[in-house]
Amino acid sequence: MGRLLLIWRLVRGDITRRRVQSLMLVVMIAATTATLTLSLALHGVTDSPFAHTRAATNGPDVSGLFEPDYHGTAGTLQQFKALRRAPGVIGSSGLFPITELELTYGGHKVRVHAEGRNSNRAAVDQPLLTAGQWTTPDGVVVERSFADALGVHVGDTIHLAGRALDVAGIAVTSAMATSDPLVWLDSSTLLALAGRSEPLWYALNLKLSDPAAAGTFAAAHNTPNAAWLFQSWQEIRADDSTAIADERQLLATGSVLLAIIAVAGIAVMVGGRMAEQTRRVGLLKAIGATPSLVALVLMAENLLLAAMGTIAGLAVGRVVAPALTNPGTSMLGNPGSPSLNANTVGLAAALAAVVAVAATGAPALRGARTSTIRALTDPARPPQRHDGIIDLSARLPVPLLLGLRLIARRPRRAELAIASVAIAVATFIATLMLRHTTVLGVKAAGNILAAAKQNNLDHVGNILSVILVVIAAINLLFTTWATVLDAQRPTALARSLGATPNQITGGLASAQLLPGLIAAIIGIPAGIVLYLAAGENPSQANPPILAMLAVIPATLFAIGILTAIPARIGANRPAAEVLRSE
Amino acid sequence: MRAPVAMRTPMVSARGLSKEYGSGAARVRAVRGLDLDVEAGETVAIIGPSGCGKSTLLYLLGGLERPTAGSLRLVDQPLEQLPEAGLARLRRHALGFVFQAFHLVDELTATENVELPLLLAGASPHRAHKRAADLLRSVGLADRAGHLPSALSGGQRQRVAIARALVNEPAVVLADEPTGNLDSEATTEVLRLFEQLRADGQTLVLVTHDERIAATADRLLTMRDGVLVDETRLSGGSGRSLGAITGLEE
Numbered sequence: 001m002g003r004l005l006l007i008w009r010l011v012r013g014d015i016t017r018r019r020v021q022s023l024m025l026v027v028m029i030a031a032t033t034a035t036l037t038l039s040l041a042l043h044g045v046t047d048s049p050f051a052h053t054r055a056a057t058n059g060p061d062v063s064g065l066f067e068p069d070y071h072g073t074a075g076t077l078q079q080f081k082a083l084r085r086a087p088g089v090i091g092s093s094g095l096f097p098i099t100e101l102e103l104t105y106g107g108h109k110v111r112v113h114a115e116g117r118n119s120n121r122a123a124v125d126q127p128l129l130t131a132g133q134w135t136t137p138d139g140v141v142v143e144r145s146f147a148d149a150l151g152v153h154v155g156d157t158i159h160l161a162g163r164a165l166d167v168a169g170i171a172v173t174s175a176m177a178t179s180d181p182l183v184w185l186d187s188s189t190l191l192a193l194a195g196r197s198e199p200l201w202y203a204l205n206l207k208l209s210d211p212a213a214a215g216t217f218a219a220a221h222n223t224p225n226a227a228w229l230f231q232s233w234q235e236i237r238a239d240d241s242t243a244i245a246d247e248r249q250l251l252a253t254g255s256v257l258l259a260i261i262a263v264a265g266i267a268v269m270v271g272g273r274m275a276e277q278t279r280r281v282g283l284l285k286a287i288g289a290t291p292s293l294v295a296l297v298l299m300a301e302n303l304l305l306a307a308m309g310t311i312a313g314l315a316v317g318r319v320v321a322p323a324l325t326n327p328g329t330s331m332l333g334n335p336g337s338p339s340l341n342a343n344t345v346g347l348a349a350a351l352a353a354v355v356a357v358a359a360t361g362a363p364a365l366r367g368a369r370t371s372t373i374r375a376l377t378d379p380a381r382p383p384q385r386h387d388g389i390i391d392l393s394a395r396l397p398v399p400l401l402l403g404l405r406l407i408a409r410r411p412r413r414a415e416l417a418i419a420s421v422a423i424a425v426a427t428f429i430a431t432l433m434l435r436h437t438t439v440l441g442v443k444a445a446g447n448i449l450a451a452a453k454q455n456n457l458d459h460v461g462n463i464l465s466v467i468l469v470v471i472a473a474i475n476l477l478f479t480t481w482a483t484v485l486d487a488q489r490p491t492a493l494a495r496s497l498g499a500t501p502n503q504i505t506g507g508l509a510s511a512q513l514l515p516g517l518i519a520a521i522i523g524i525p526a527g528i529v530l531y532l533a534a535g536e537n538p539s540q541a542n543p544p545i546l547a548m549l550a551v552i553p554a555t556l557f558a559i560g561i562l563t564a565i566p567a568r569i570g571a572n573r574p575a576a577e578v579l580r581s582e
Numbered sequence: 583m584r585a586p587v588a589m590r591t592p593m594v595s596a597r598g599l600s601k602e603y604g605s606g607a608a609r610v611r612a613v614r615g616l617d618l619d620v621e622a623g624e625t626v627a628i629i630g631p632s633g634c635g636k637s638t639l640l641y642l643l644g645g646l647e648r649p650t651a652g653s654l655r656l657v658d659q660p661l662e663q664l665p666e667a668g669l670a671r672l673r674r675h676a677l678g679f680v681f682q683a684f685h686l687v688d689e690l691t692a693t694e695n696v697e698l699p700l701l702l703a704g705a706s707p708h709r710a711h712k713r714a715a716d717l718l719r720s721v722g723l724a725d726r727a728g729h730l731p732s733a734l735s736g737g738q739r740q741r742v743a744i745a746r747a748l749v750n751e752p753a754v755v756l757a758d759e760p761t762g763n764l765d766s767e768a769t770t771e772v773l774r775l776f777e778q779l780r781a782d783g784q785t786l787v788l789v790t791h792d793e794r795i796a797a798t799a800d801r802l803l804t805m806r807d808g809v810l811v812d813e814t815r816l817s818g819g820s821g822r823s824l825g826a827i828t829g830l831e832e
Contacts, residue, residue: 385689385730394697394707401701409689493685496646497699497746498674500667572666576641579681 003293010284011301021269024474025302026309028262031467033313033348035255038320050174050237057128059174060205061214061233065098067201068227075227077202084204088217091207093122097187098201099194105150105158112146113180114160114194115203116187124205125175127184132169135186139168143182150181160185161193175205176236253533254464257423259351261468264416265475268482295365303353310352314345383409402494402507403514406487414515417479421519422526424465424472425555429527429548431461436544473562476512480563483511484570491570492578501571508567512559520555524548592655593754593785594620594643599652601638601808612638614808615652620754623783625776627799628810629791635808636789637758643787644677644756645669657753674703678747682759684739686731692718692742693727699750710749717745721775737768744775754785761795773798 015022053059066080077095084092097116102109117135127141132154135141140160142152147170152158156167160183171184185193194200208214214232221230284294386408393404407414484491491504499507601613612635620626628636641647642654645661654661657676664672673679678699686695696714701707718727721741731739740760747755760776761769776798779786788799796802797816804812 382732383689390690390694394694394701394710398702398704405689489685490687493687494698494702495670496644496673496679496685497702498670498677498750499702500670502667503670503702574647576638576646579646579683579685580637580641 007293007297007300010297011304014280014301015305021478022305024478025266025269025305026312027474028265028471029306029309029352030312030316031471032255032258032262033310033352034316034320035251035258035313035464035467036348036351037314037317037344038251038255053128053172054174054233057172057174058124058126059233060093060124061208061211062206062218062230063125063175063233063236064094064204064206064221064228064230065176065201066095066204066228074223074225080202080204080228083221084206086206086217086221088208088210088213089206090209091124092205093124094204095202096122096204097190097194098203099190101161101193103150103158103160103181103183105152105156108150110150110181112160112183114140114183114185114190116190117184118187122205124207125173127171127173127175129169129171132167134169135184135189136168137186137189138165139186140165141169141171141184142167143184144170144172146181146183163193165189174233174236175203176231250460250464253530254427254468257427257464257468257530258471261420261423261471261475264420265471265478268413268416268475268479291369299357302357306352307349310349313352314348317348384411386411398499398503399506399510400514402491402499402503403510406483406490406507406511407514409490410483410486413479413482414511417476417512417515418519418522420472420475420479421516421555421559422523424468425520425523425551426526426530427461427465427468429524429551430531431458431465432547432551433528433531434458434461473558476516476559476562477566480508480512480566484508484566487511487570488573488578492573492575495575496579501568504571505564505567508570509560509563512563512567513556516556516559517552520552523555524551592619593622593624593657594618594787595655596643597653599639599642599654600650601635601642601647602650611808613642613649616808616810618803618810620785620787622753622785624801625780625786625788625799626801626803627788627790627796628803628805629789629793629796630805631791634805636791636805639805640756640758640787640789643754644679645673674699675750676753678750678752678755680740680743680747680755680757680760682762684731684736684743684763686739686742686746688731691728691730692723692734692738692745695731695742696746696749699746703750713749714745717749718742721745722771735768736764737771740764740768740772741775744772748779748784754787755779757786757788759790760788761790761792769795 099114100111101114103112130144152167154167157164215234218230218232281294389404389408393401596618599616603610630636642649693714697710700710718724723741761772790796802814803810
């Protein structure tokens with residue numbers, strides 16, 4: 001009991017003494033855990049809305065589309081229609097005529113699939129009105145996600161193939177994936193419009209005695225060169241969930257990146273106070289603490305912070321998830337908050353523990369192994385020497401000379417800073433490309449739904465970018481501060497040898513700017529790779545080169561702003577105080 | 583042959599110099615209204631017990647600390663009005679520091695440590711290297727030029743630090759307990775160098791609490807509780823071997 005109390009007192013004392021560092025550690029672990037929770041929680045969230053919509057609209061088990069000029073030439077419309085009586089079929093609706101028409105509204109020109117219906121309720125695939133009423137000869141019913149993307153409401157007037165029609169209603173369906181904009185018209189109106197120039201296709205909806213076998217049924221009738229295509233309800237569900245699958249992939253990638261950034265940040269923090277920790281270990285050992293107790297104290301402190309970060313991250317993930325898992329308006333209902341099952345919680349907690357233990361294990365082990373006297377007197381990590389950098393720096397202006405030599409003293413810190421900033425830049429570039437794809441998508445006629453889905457993905461990318469940039473900025477501040485503390489003696493010495501405060505500030509800032517420059521240069525191609533890894537189409541990923549290159553000076557400017565204050569504080573610290581203390 | 587002390591121009595001139603730390607009950611008056619002149623070519627030793635303010639005085643003279651009150655002139659330039667950048671430039675060209683803890687940069691070789699002030703002053707790498715090599719030769723460390731400080735003895739480190747202090751040909755060298763971390767043999771090595779500096783007419787202000795070292799100076803100032811309490815002009819310093827004066831060698 002006394003031992004536990006001692007550990008608690010030491011842990012509490014250290015956390016209280018370095019509140020800001022402790023808080024940052026919690027924030028980093030929380031951000032990583034939250035992102036991981038989101039990506040894990042997104043698994044399966046699309047099932048519920050699709051099932052709900054399918055039940056409410058008496059959705060088909062198999063949807064068929066007769067498109068003789070598109071799919072193939074084998075088979076006639078009569079043969080297609082005869083499949084209503086194929087073995088295993090217990091219900092059907094159709095044939096419904098379909099044609100492609102140009103819809104104009106509010107400056108948009110969009111190619112849509114218009115499906116002809118009559119006033120009778122179909123046996124299978126009964127689009128559910130969420131607003132307005134069903135088709136009239138002068139009205140049109142618009143599929144809900146398309147209506148949202150287009151911004152039309154009941155009572156608005158749209159033009160189809162040049163003819164003005166009122167929006168009579170807005171409805172949802174589970175009969176086909178909503179990658180193509182869909183509207184319903186009175187059959188007679190459709191035939192009148194289609195008669196002008198467009199070809200007619202036909203839709204057929206089937207209910208099977210064994211809905212689970214819908215895939216087998218569709219495959220059996222999608223014969224080579226058939227003039228039709230059948231889609232099972234499982235395929236339709238998969239198509240509808242593509243957007244969320246992309247978001248899930250993006251978040252999974254984001255959580256890995258956040259974990260890397262978090263480890264980099266924690267390593268900088270731990271490295272920055274390695275000397276202090278080692279001396280603390282020496283002090284504890286000097287007053288009788290065993291190596292195992294010392295290790296326990298260090299581990300307990302970091303595990304406590306990791307646990308706090310994990311709990312916060314899980315809570316944030318749970319709260320934020322509904323905003324990211326919205327299935328879109330093509331489906332009914334909402335998946336709600338993803339459930340936090342044991343696997344999700346366990347994996348998130350394990351990740352946090354690994355991050356904390358991996359980053360803090362070094363001082364604990366060092367403390368346990370180092371002799372008490374050495375721990376009390378020796379600097380924890382002697383600076384490193386790099387001949388090439390020292391030779392090169394001698395030829396440079398004083399701020400760069402100092403900056404390069406500070407980098408050379410602690411190359412691992414510079415590497416961690418590069419990793420952290422490069423990840424932030426890469427995510428920003430990937431988001432820039434996503435945004436550009438979205439803009440292209442919106443501009444592309446007939447692709448308005450894809451653009452809306454892309455917009456959701458863009459939204460997730462923006463959130464990830466902001467989180468990563470903020471965490472990278474925090475990392476940068478800590479890296480600068482760690483450099484300022486570590487460089488106290490050399491900078492005080494440089495002051496005594498005639499370096500001006502501006503030169504010292506320049507040196508400390510360039511110790512961050514030079515890795516920042518490398519990170520920005522690495523981050524641009526890494527961002528392109530990240531974009532492609534997220535499953536995006538490279539042919540659409542051509543944002544302006546200048547915008548991408550502008551990321552380099554923008555990154556350096558941001559680093560300059562972030563490091564200016566800590567660097568100035570470091571440069572103005574009284575040199576005599578530092579030189580006298582040793 | 584050096585000019586008589588009375589004829590020389592003051593290199594350092596302090597009037598009413600004070601330095602206080604903290605405030606209220608925690609206020610510490612490290613230096614209290616001190617007057618001091620150091621002539622060109624003179625070696626002044628300041629002795630006193632630990633905490634008497636002698637190191638603070640040295641840092642004030644070097645512009646590394648700002649005085650709370652009083653005036654200070656270095657090489658005929660008033661320091662109190664100079665901005666930080668101006669003080670830095672003055673240190674760069676007019677001052678050389680020697681510290682008790684050497685304060686060499688651990689990851690730089692002896693040569694690179696000596697080059698550093700020249701590079702900070704904007705000298706070409708070639709010139710800095712040549713000058714550093716010459717100085718290391720003059721302090722007897724030509725064969726240790728490429729060694730890191732960790733591979734040098736205490737005396738060798740201090741000799742590197744002295745070479746670094748001299749590399750910019752400063753008007754004044756300020757030394758804070760230069761032999762405080764050294765054994766007798768290393769102390770002798772360092773004293774020989776100071777003897778050479780004195781012979782060359784280098785102005786030198788030396789803080790120490792080792793009276794044997796202080797005995798090598800032209801003038802000995804005793805400091806206690808932030809004020810100079812005694813001044814002794816030593817006549818033998820320039821005429822005899824330092825080792826003989828201090829008893830560190832036969």
